Amino acid sequence: MYTEKSSQPGFHAVSSMLMFGEQQQESNITRFIIASNRLPITFERNVDYDPSKPDSGEKWHFKESSGGLIAGVKGITIPYTWIGWLGQGSGSLSDEEKIELTKAVKQKFGYTPVFIPDDIANLYYNVFSNQVLWPISHYLQFTQSAQNGTSWDAYCQANRAFADAISAVYEEGDAVWVHDYQLYMVPHYLRQQSSTVPIGFFLHIPFPSSELFRTLPQRYQLIDSLLDCNLVGFHTHDYRQHFVSTAQRIILDARAEGESIISRGRQTSCQAVPIGIDPTVWNAHLENPTVQKLIEKLKHDFAGVKLVIGCDRVDYTKGLPLKIKIIDQLLTTHKELHGKFVLFQIGIPSRMDVKEYQELTDELHKLIGEVNGKFGTIDWTPIHYIGRPVKQDELAAYYAVSDACLVTSVRDGMNLVALEYVCCQKDHHGALVLSEFAGARFLLSGSYTINPFDIENSAETLNLALSEVGKKASEKHLNNYKIVTLTNTAEEWGLRFAQLLLDSIKDSFFHLNETDKLGKDELIRAFRNCDGPRIFFLDYDGTLTKIVNDPMKAKPTQQIKNILRNLASLPRTTVFIVSGRDRRTLDEWFGDLPIGLVGEHGMCVKYCTRKSDDVSEGQSPFEKGAKEVHEVTDDMYEPIKLISDDEVTKTDWEPLIDVIDLSWMDTIKQIVQDYHTHTPGSLVEEKPTSVAFHFRNSDPTFGEKQAIELKSILIGKAASMPIEVMTGHFVVEVRMKGVNKGAMLRKILHRYSSEHTGDSKPFVITPVLSTQSHLSSETPPLGGRTNSSQNMGPLIDSLDEMMVPSDIPPTLDGVHPPTSPTGRVIRTSSSGDFLHKSLSFANQLEDLHPFIFCAGDDVTDEDMFHVVGQIPQSLTIHIGTQSSQAKKNLLSPYKLLLSLANLIHNLAGSSSNLLDMNQARNVTQETHSPTPDSVFIAPQPITVDRK
Numbered sequence: 001m002y003t004e005k006s007s008q009p010g011f012h013a014v015s016s017m018l019m020f021g022e023q024q025q026e027s028n029i030t031r032f033i034i035a036s037n038r039l040p041i042t043f044e045r046n047v048d049y050d051p052s053k054p055d056s057g058e059k060w061h062f063k064e065s066s067g068g069l070i071a072g073v074k075g076i077t078i079p080y081t082w083i084g085w086l087g088q089g090s091g092s093l094s095d096e097e098k099i100e101l102t103k104a105v106k107q108k109f110g111y112t113p114v115f116i117p118d119d120i121a122n123l124y125y126n127v128f129s130n131q132v133l134w135p136i137s138h139y140l141q142f143t144q145s146a147q148n149g150t151s152w153d154a155y156c157q158a159n160r161a162f163a164d165a166i167s168a169v170y171e172e173g174d175a176v177w178v179h180d181y182q183l184y185m186v187p188h189y190l191r192q193q194s195s196t197v198p199i200g201f202f203l204h205i206p207f208p209s210s211e212l213f214r215t216l217p218q219r220y221q222l223i224d225s226l227l228d229c230n231l232v233g234f235h236t237h238d239y240r241q242h243f244v245s246t247a248q249r250i251i252l253d254a255r256a257e258g259e260s261i262i263s264r265g266r267q268t269s270c271q272a273v274p275i276g277i278d279p280t281v282w283n284a285h286l287e288n289p290t291v292q293k294l295i296e297k298l299k300h301d302f303a304g305v306k307l308v309i310g311c312d313r314v315d316y317t318k319g320l321p322l323k324i325k326i327i328d329q330l331l332t333t334h335k336e337l338h339g340k341f342v343l344f345q346i347g348i349p350s351r352m353d354v355k356e357y358q359e360l361t362d363e364l365h366k367l368i369g370e371v372n373g374k375f376g377t378i379d380w381t382p383i384h385y386i387g388r389p390v391k392q393d394e395l396a397a398y399y400a401v402s403d404a405c406l407v408t409s410v411r412d413g414m415n416l417v418a419l420e421y422v423c424c425q426k427d428h429h430g431a432l433v434l435s436e437f438a439g440a441r442f443l444l445s446g447s448y449t450i451n452p453f454d455i456e457n458s459a460e461t462l463n464l465a466l467s468e469v470g471k472k473a474s475e476k477h478l479n480n481y482k483i484v485t486l487t488n489t490a491e492e493w494g495l496r497f498a499q500l501l502l503d504s505i506k507d508s509f510f511h512l513n514e515t516d517k518l519g520k521d522e523l524i525r526a527f528r529n530c531d532g533p534r535i536f537f538l539d540y541d542g543t544l545t546k547i548v549n550d551p552m553k554a555k556p557t558q559q560i561k562n563i564l565r566n567l568a569s570l571p572r573t574t575v576f577i578v579s580g581r582d583r584r585t586l587d588e589w590f591g592d593l594p595i596g597l598v599g600e601h602g603m604c605v606k607y608c609t610r611k612s613d614d615v616s617e618g619q620s621p622f623e624k625g626a627k628e629v630h631e632v633t634d635d636m637y638e639p640i641k642l643i644s645d646d647e648v649t650k651t652d653w654e655p656l657i658d659v660i661d662l663s664w665m666d667t668i669k670q671i672v673q674d675y676h677t678h679t680p681g682s683l684v685e686e687k688p689t690s691v692a693f694h695f696r697n698s699d700p701t702f703g704e705k706q707a708i709e710l711k712s713i714l715i716g717k718a719a720s721m722p723i724e725v726m727t728g729h730f731v732v733e734v735r736m737k738g739v740n741k742g743a744m745l746r747k748i749l750h751r752y753s754s755e756h757t758g759d760s761k762p763f764v765i766t767p768v769l770s771t772q773s774h775l776s777s778e779t780p781p782l783g784g785r786t787n788s789s790q791n792m793g794p795l796i797d798s799l800d801e802m803m804v805p806s807d808i809p810p811t812l813d814g815v816h817p818p819t820s821p822t823g824r825v826i827r828t829s830s831s832g833d834f835l836h837k838s839l840s841f842a843n844q845l846e847d848l849h850p851f852i853f854c855a856g857d858d859v860t861d862e863d864m865f866h867v868v869g870q871i872p873q874s875l876t877i878h879i880g881t882q883s884s885q886a887k888k889n890l891l892s893p894y895k896l897l898l899s900l901a902n903l904i905h906n907l908a909g910s911s912s913n914l915l916d917m918n919q920a921r922n923v924t925q926e927t928h929s930p931t932p933d934s935v936f937i938a939p940q941p942i943t944v945d946r947k
């Protein structure tokens with residue numbers, strides 16, 4: 001029942017201490033916003049209503065409805081409000097009536113109706129939900145044609161309406177609990193609106209094997225939306241497993257870690273949280289004198305008869321034709337039951353707008369008629385059928401008097417009827433004969449399980465169960481009874497879900513993004529105030545472009561190149577692409593740009609220096625105090641004075657180290673090739689000084705297993721060879737020892753620091769250095785989060801070398817903090833540890849201002865926020881696709897382009913780049929299709945966060 005916020009018992013049970021960096025704060029869920037397809041009420045217009053006649057009643061009549069989901073939600077004791085649809089017809093009301101109805105529903109129940117135009121609702125509910133998602137989830141797939149774009153568009157439109165309604169009622173302290181497959185896309189739309197709102201999702205139906213789910217054309221969008229949740233709950237471990245494995249197969253970078261899936265920096269906890277029922281409701285019915293009277297009457301009427309209850313929506317998932325065939329079989333083989341057995345079947349009409357349901361109803365009626373005709377006598381009808389809903393108290397009586405309950409679902413998320421039956425068998429201890437394809441089977445171990453497709457065996461099991469009532473069935477019942485009434489009630493379900501949601505918020509990184517946004521002005525000011533060289537180190541894959549299945553398809557678009565050229569054209573500004581790619585590819589892709597290149601994970605560098613910085617202050621578009629532009633508009637893109645190729649000198653590729661020992665190469669290549677041969681979908685990339693085994697296109701489980709094996713063999717080889725083994729996203733790479741991006745940057749920075757002494761203050765922005773970790777026992781799992789602190793050593797040294805040592809004593813871990821900097825260095829790293837140290841140094845150096853670090857695509861949020869949480873004055877630029885920042889639309893590769901374009905525009909003072917926004921949008925969508933986050937994101941200035 002809806003309850004006002006704050007006044008609910010049970011509230012304290014879900015409070016939890018959450019740790020945000022150094023801070024400790026108590027966090028709890030004060031209210032759930034429940035969102036489900038239907039509200040638990042239906043409405044009717046009062047035809048007698050006349051506003052001039054006060055006794056004509058209210059304009060709208062409401063009826064509370066029932067059903068599995070409703071029963072579960074109503075049992076939860078945490079305060080909630082409910083958002084849902086009022087069913088067909090509600091969408092065609094006039095605007096005025098919608099307002100009136102909303103008011104009435106709010107006043108009477110505290111719920112919020114969502115209005116969906118009837119034609120859209122038909123496509124959303126009848127077609128996409130019930131003819132596409134429902135059958136596939138129940139291992140059936142008969143209406144392929146329903147998968148068309150129109151019903152999907154309607155589904156999205158309806159889901160967006162739900163998300164909008166949720167955000168309209170959202171208050172601080174609320175958590176959103178989205179229910180069921182009709183609302184798969186709601187988390188996606190909600191996340192677009194808020195990166196921090198806690199979102200839990202519970203799936204009431206089975207999650208099918210990935211083999212089924214991946215046939216859905218919209219599989220990416222659906223899974224990606226669920227990964228926008230903090231928590232996704234299922235009835236059983238099986239469904240959970242199917243989801244995890246589907247996500248891993250469908251989303252390139254998704255990987256399972258413990259109970260969660262990590263993808264693009266988001267962490268989604270996936271849990272089996274089986275629903276329960278509210279036993280107090282059923283006990284109250286049983287104690288109701290009217291119900292007791294009915295029970296007595298039924299006992300009298302059916303004395304000496306084995307009574308079996310069945311109660312199902314008339315849905316093809318409930319195995320109703322099989323149930324009738326099982327009864328047929330039972331009565332065929334057990335003639336002794338003739339006259340002494342009755343199946344009391346309630347068939348609740350359901351989804352009658354869908355053809356398959358109408359056909360099933362006809363078939364069921366026919367089958368029942370046949371069995372009754374075959375065995376019935378003048379005074380005995382074996383199957384009593386009620387083809388309409390019954391009141392819950394009446395149902396309680398039927399449950400109570402039955403010797404057994406027969407559930408024959410061919411697939412069923414849970415099946416609450418089974419739980420309700422057990423609850424109402426307090427005194428009688430009847431038998432539960434339960435299909436092994438119902439989720440309840442995993443919960444209720446004291447059941448007689450059947451495979452309803454095996455009609456003979458099922459009939460025999462039913463017969464056995466009936467013969468054991470009062471004996472073995474009693475023991476089994478007590479086992480189930482404890483579960484249903486004590487350990488797995490609806491109340492427990494709500495509390496467990498809330499607790500898991502709180503835990504997941506603590507674990508996930510979403511909440512950590514609550515850093516204050518720092519306008520780009522500060523960054524621009526820092527850039528402008530820097531009178532030394534400015535260096536941008538930009539990672540490529542995953543930062544300037546999206547990670548794609550075929551590495552060669554990640555070719556830079558003209559837009560990316562324009563932006564890089566613009567950036568490099570700013571005075572005293574040098575741009576480096578720092579990549580793991582081989583030099584040939586880098587030459588081919590970036591050779592025509594006036595930028596420096598670092599290839600092969602730091603093995604080689606190609607410098608690009610300006611012959612003279614001819615754009616002097618005052619003449620250049622870059623001027624201190626030039627007008628700043630705060631909004632990106634199409635007309636502000638005018639070309640700036642670009643440097644041409646003859647204004648720069650490029651060196652040849654220079655190695656990081658002079659002596660290159662590749663004696664190991666042939667042996668290693670052979671090993672890697674062997675693994676490639678035995679790993680379908682894998683790829684070997686041979687570079688001049690390294691060799692990489694990619695398994696992103698392989699079966700994720702098998703690919704990972706192979707990669708782990710390969711890694712361990714290579715580590716063995718590393719003991720006697722001058723090699724290092726690295727792992728990244730779905731890649732194992734072997735390269736020469738001592739060669740890494742950090743070491744190369746050290747070399748580059750060294751060169752700059754020696755060239756620019758005195759007042760020169762280098763300004764370094766490097767979104768990413770290296771995420772490739774040396775393999776050691778501390779390295780994370782393959783495809784897992786990497787920690788490149790080992791690689792950072794050389795860079796730390798190089799930065800430190802740029803500082804003039806002082807007498808400030810060593811602080812962190814005995815590391816000497818740099819003092820009296822010769823440069824204004826904006827450091828970045830993928831190592832939280834390194835960042836932490838850097839920022840601690842910064843805090844001690846007041847004159848080192850500003851001190852910014854930048855995050856690239858593979859810098860984990862955890863690392864970033866670990867540091868940001870500790871250092872109050874630190875600044876962060878989030879750049880990349882894999883951080884949750886990126887996911888929540890602060891940046892995507894596309895956004896990064898726009899951000900860079902915008903940054904250049906601002907840095908340049910008045911005018912800047914060649915990027916055509918609409919063109920960029922098309923190109924980006926094309927490039928990143930069909931990946932789910934390639935949707936157009938409105939341009940936004942570069943985002944700098946500060947804590």
Ligand SMILES: O=P(O)(O)OC[C@H]1O[C@H](O[C@H]2O[C@H](CO)[C@@H](O)[C@H](O)[C@H]2O)[C@H](O)[C@@H](O)[C@@H]1O
Pocket residue numbers: 037038067068069072180181204205275350351412413414415416
């Ligand atoms: O609203 P309808 O389309 O008529 O359908 C009624 C509900 O059916 C489904 O129930 C599921 O949830 C139950 C409780 O978790 C579970 O026991 C059962 O196995 C599921 O089939 C559906 O998921 C709900 O959304 C519908 O409201």
Ligand SMILES: O=c1ccn([C@@H]2O[C@H](COP(=O)(O)OP(=O)(O)O)[C@@H](O)[C@H]2O)c(=O)[nH]1
Pocket residue numbers: 065066067068069071311312313346348388389390391395414415416417418420
């Ligand atoms: O006339 C009836 C008879 C039963 N139920 C309820 O419908 C729910 C059926 O839930 P179940 O999980 O068994 O299957 P679902 O219909 O949700 O797939 C149970 O709570 C029943 O008490 C109902 O709403 N109307």
